[in-house]
Amino acid sequence: xxxxxxxxxxxxVVLGLGGVVAASTxxxxxxxxTKPRTLTFDVVFSPFELVEANNERVPGSPxxxxxxxxxxxxxxxxxxxxxxQVGSCVIAAVDPEIIANCSGVIRLPGGTIAFQFxxxxxxxxxxxxxxxxxGSYRTAGGEGTLVEFGNDKGSLTLHLVRLAGR
Numbered sequence: 001x002x003x004x005x006x007x008x009x010x011x012x013v014v015l016g017l018g019g020v021v022a023a024s025t026x027x028x029x030x031x032x033x034t035k036p037r038t039l040t041f042d043v044v045f046s047p048f049e050l051v052e053a054n055n056e057r058v059p060g061s062p063x064x065x066x067x068x069x070x071x072x073x074x075x076x077x078x079x080x081x082x083x084x085q086v087g088s089c090v091i092a093a094v095d096p097e098i099i100a101n102c103s104g105v106i107r108l109p110g111g112t113i114a115f116q117f118x119x120x121x122x123x124x125x126x127x128x129x130x131x132x133x134x135g136s137y138r139t140a141g142g143e144g145t146l147v148e149f150g151n152d153k154g155s156l157t158l159h160l161v162r163l164a165g166r
Contacts, residue, residue: 035161043154067090069100108137110136127143140161
């Protein structure tokens with residue numbers, strides 16, 4: 001994404017996304033129903049944006065503990081924009097490898113889907129945990145996979161299950 005190697009690594013850290021979990025009402029545990037739902041999107045990633053939150057930097061390093069990478073990506077299906085995803089990744093470790101704690105929200109007609117994931121640099125698919133939702137997605141849980149194609153484009157697949165109180 002960037003000509004500077006470390007910025008490219010940091011950019012790769014941010015590009016992972018997506019998740020949703022719903023809490024059961026009261027003190028009852030939640031259980032999945034038998035009707036899973038799969039949502040698939042084409043993704044256009046936003047330009048790399050690093051927020052330098054840590055003033056104590058290793059000389060020559062473009063990234064430090066506590067820095068944030070923010071994103072606002074566009075989601076489409078069959079060539080038509082259907083929503084977007086916004087979020088941030090906080091750099092949690094830089095040695096021996098860069099690790100970021102990422103979270104975000106997918107905005108779609110009918111509601112939102114929240115997600116989290118631990119992200120490391122590289123082209124490997126990112127696995128997301130669906131951690132909540134609103135509206136049509138208020139009882140959703142599940143996981144997702146974000147795949148980066150390397151040209152500021154990718155795909156996002158969410159496998160949602162409906163959670164219900166016992």
